[in-house]
Amino acid sequence: MRHRLPTAVAALALVLPLAACGGDADAEDGPPTFTVATWANETEADELDAILDGLNDAQDTYRLEQMVIPGGEYYTKLQTMIAGRQAPDLFWLSQEYVPAYADNGTLTDLTGRVEDAIDLDDYPPGSLDPATVGGALYGLPWIGQPYVVYYNADRFAEADLAEPDGTWTWTEFREVARALTDGTRYGYATTGTPPVALFAWGEGGDYVTADGEVVVDSDATVAGLELAHAIANDATATMPQGLAQSRGVESAFVDGTVAMMVGGAADDIERKVAESGDPFEVGMAVMPAGSVEHVTFNWTASTVLSATVTDTEAGLAALTDLTHAMFDWKIPAPVSSRVGDIADVNPQKAYAVDVVTRSAEIARGFHNQPQQNELGSVIWEQLEGPILSDGDGRGVGDLADLAAATAAKMREVVDR
Known part of the structure; x- marks a missing residue:
């Protein structure tokens, strides 16, 4: 569920004023109708329509209608609508887009306006922080996806290895992956999941601080990049x-x-293995710890309220009601009190409730910036892509030099 913001369209949206979509059209004849833009697939869209119908039947303050935009087109269409002064009233944003939309005035500032309806303290920082920009809240997360390690328990037994107990380090993880590699079978595989930044976090580093300072060339970050490079390119x-x-x-x-992979805690791995031709027992483990911090990545998405909505009170009621309802829909919910519900919603995950709960406690997102789309391109092209592929087999040279060159380009973007 990654989406990239088209740079040219985003720039256009920065200079065009916004106008309401349909949110206030029915104010004289009845409650306002708000459009909710989503990237839901066909099954999800039907499920969400049922949720919206339930909300509509339960009150007379607003009406909600879903607008489904295919995932591959979502941000292009969204930006086109905003530029054309037809912004949806509520819409989904994955975490990396919240700063840009907040920065250009597209979103309603929710600070101090939703606390009576939503217990913000129930959100772990790793879920709520990505919806916060400059100390102000701009979205309500409805899903939190802490990353975990899925493993083939049969392969562990075959290799006479103890299954991970949540206390392992990346060094131990690499040793386990080596023990699980034999001929045409491998202990581990990755194409960029988890994010390379996770290794930097574990060593006490980062790409960008919460204050927006580029630190990808710090010693701690370089240590994490070296670890990521070593694991990704270890043929054994x-x-x-x-x-x-x-x-x-x-x-x-x-x-x-492959015996181990990293994915989201709610990924449908267990079902896919069970339905495959040669099923095995699936295990789930907390991500390995770095030498400084035990941390994992958290993918979150929020529902936001367009700044074009003039009936703000009705819009806020719709947003908070919808957020509560979606806690019962998508798993794991991004709030501490609901993480354990994953076993009720998906019984195939019941074995892993403790792992999911622990992972949610140590999960965090990126310190996203308004220029995150451009920064992400620089990071991937200049740093993470070469690290994962060892420069397409040509090597990457000194990683400190590579990080320094990447940092220089990132600072150019941030300082514009």
Whole structure:
């Protein structure tokens, strides 16, 4: 669920004024109707329509209608609507886009306006922080996806290895991956999941601080990048990058070629393995710890309220009601009190409630910036892509030099 913001369209949206979509059209004849833009697939859209119908039947303050935009077109269409002064009233934003939309005035500032309806203290910082820009709240997260390690328990038994207990480090993880690699089978595979930044976090580094300072060239970050490079390119432990790209990491895990992979806690891995031709027991483990911090990545998405909505009180009621309702829909919910519900919503995850709960406690997102789309391109092209592929087999040279060059380009973007 990654979406990139088209730079040219985003720039256009910065200079064009906004106007309301349909949110206040029915104010004289009845409650306002708000359009909710989503990237839901066909099944999800039907499920969400049922949720909206329930909300509409339960009160007379607002009406909600879903506008489904295919995932691959979502941000292009959204920006076109905003530029054309037809912004949806409520819409989904994945975490990396919140700063840009907040910065250009597209979003309603929710600070101090939703606390009576939503317990913000129930959100772990790793879920709520990505919806906060400059100390102000601009979205209500409805899903939190802490990253975990999925593993083939049968392969562990075959290799006479103890299954991970949540206390392992990346060094131990690499040793386990080596023990699980034999001929055409590999211990581990990745094409960029988890994010390379996770290794930097574990060593006490970062790409960008919460204050917006680029620190990708710090000693701590470089140490994490060196660790990521070593694991990704260890032929005795990890599937070669080209093969992983062509096979697909999840497919290679499901068919037993790869013994460990990283994915979201709610990913449908257990069902896919059970339905495959040669099923095995799936295990789930907390991400390995770095030498400084035990941390994992958290993918979140929020529902936001357009600044074009003039009936703000009705809009806020719709936003908070919808957020509560979606806690019962998508799993795991991004609030501490609901993480354990994953076992009720998806019984195949019941074995892993403790792992999911622990992972949610140590999960965080990026310190996203208004220029995150451009920064992400620089990071991938200049740093993470070469690290994962070892410069397409040519090597990456000194990683401190590579990080310094990347930092210089990132600072150019941030300082514009």
